[in-house]
Amino acid sequence: MTGLSPDARAWLEQHGFIPTDDAVWLEALTHGSFNGSGPADAADYQRLEFLGDRVLGLSVAAWLFRAGDAPEGKLSQRLNALVSGTTCARIARSIGLPEHIRLGKQARDDGGADSDKILGDVMEALIGACFIEHGFDTAQGLIYRLWAKELEGDVGKAKHPKSALQEWAAGNRRAPPVYTVTDRSGPDHAARFTVEVSVRNVGNAEATASSKGEAERLAAKAFLERFG
Template sequence: MSLSADLRALQDRLGHEFARPELLRRAVTHSSMSGPGREDNQRLEFLGDRVLGLVMSEALLRADGQAREGQLAPRFNALVRKETCADVAREIDLGAALKLGRSEQLSGGRRKMALLGDAMEAVIAAVYVDGGFEAAQAMILRLWGKRIASVEEDSKDAKTALQEWAQGRGLPPPAYVETARSGPDHQPVFTIEVRLETGETAEATAGSKRSAEQTAAQTLLQKLNA
């Protein structure tokens, strides 16, 4: 079974040639496109989350032979959280290859953090099933490389870091404002804007208010540090 042009391009960006192309096709198929004879990526997502966790656990232990569990845990969480998976997915333009139902396409599904993060985990599982642990490990370490090196800073909670930044300059705490909500009641999507008294703002969209607030805070921190 051959791959379409968009999936061949994605395969090249992943750096893994699939012996079983149907695994990659399933990994990018959202549940809104599932149906008779067409499996979605939810089961692969479940597996990929565990594979990613094992690879990152080993990588962190190798990177710092003296770190205690209390130091490793926040670093681990920063590397495997959905927002990080979605960021990696954006870097390899995974959204362009997603197979989505019409409703998800119209609501901007290719840019949604939750969909991208889930699909990235599913792709990891697809590589693992197709090529084994070493193939998945090599891909993850290549795609996550710079994040592993800078994880000490990234592991700090973004909202806490932004509040500390504001307090250190004598400013009131940042304000988080819900500016939009979309999607069905059982699966809402929130857009949150974070605002500083000085006028700086940043916005993010996610499947939960907490995730949107964290991503907005991280985006504003990056602006301020730049």
Template sequence: MKLSAEIRAFQQRLGYEFSDPELLVRALTHGSVSSSTRPDNQRLEFLGDRVLGLVMATALLEADKKASEGQLAPRFNALVRKEACADVARQIDLGAVLKLGRSEMLSGGRRKQALLGDAMEAVIAAIYRDAGFEAARDVILALWGERIHKVEDDARDAKTSLQEWAQARGQKPPAYVEVKRTGPDHAPIFTIAARLQDGTEAQATAGSKRQAEQAAAKALLERLG
């Protein structure tokens, strides 16, 4: 199977060249453009999520041999959650080679966090199917890189931290207010304000309310120092 120049360039960014290129093409195929002869990446996504989980669980155990399960769990979640996968996907410009239907392309599918995260997991599974666990592990560790060593900072839930900050100062829990909603119904964009009792606030925008709330809480914590 002959790959396009764009996908060959993507393999270089990924740091892995496929023996079976069809696996990569399938990993990049979204359901909006799939057919009976062109399967989408959902089954690979399912597998890739598990491969990523095993790699990260092992890496965390090796990185901190004294950490308890209670300490490891939030670190693990921070490394495998959809946001982290999407960040890695953006790092290697995975969106540029996603195979999408017209409606998804018009609605900004190449930038959507959910699509990027799912495709990143599917690519991981494709590497696993192509060359085995060690090959997939090596690519994951290379791409996640410093995230693994800095995960303690990312593992803290911003909304929880902000609530603890407010309660420690005798304030009510922060309020999260939807300031604006834009975009089509199937792909809304939310702007949320995290607001303290004294009126101090910060805003953030994301493709889901939960993500926008977390980002707003993080921005407010940074503003508070």
């Protein structure tokens, strides 16, 4: 396996990842599609993403627990928003991750470097790599630094649109909202989902996003803006 490129190493160091063992960082930056265009033994990021997801969740949960006395429901609401793929992808873009992901040509041509799913997964894989190399405390410190604006901001404080729509329907004596996937396009690593939400005898709204869950959230938000 080749080592990190000078650009990739400089970028990792710039953002506090402190690479020492090239192999673990190359693994974190490698999408499965790369194996069709790179070294045959190139491991992809999935195992590190699994680990990083847990390190991120525990770190954010600990921060939220110490930050105040919010009840469990509010803590869960904020935790889910702060560790979501959408938030991870947003942070990944803010530090310039897309240009450093190792993708196969077809995946890159299909927009994989700007996929929320891929960016979120690689962000978690980098956290996993940091944990493997330097331990939990260092990985947690990295998370708190990269997530600082998100933790101190309003992410997850507002009621989730799907919950708000459910309560709106119940409060107005309407049937529960129904979500339907009306279209799915693109390859698996850069899929686009269109979801319609409808409330009987009221109306419907539609939204498209890179995941079914995000499309449902945006559809619920659009419905409330139109009918709420």
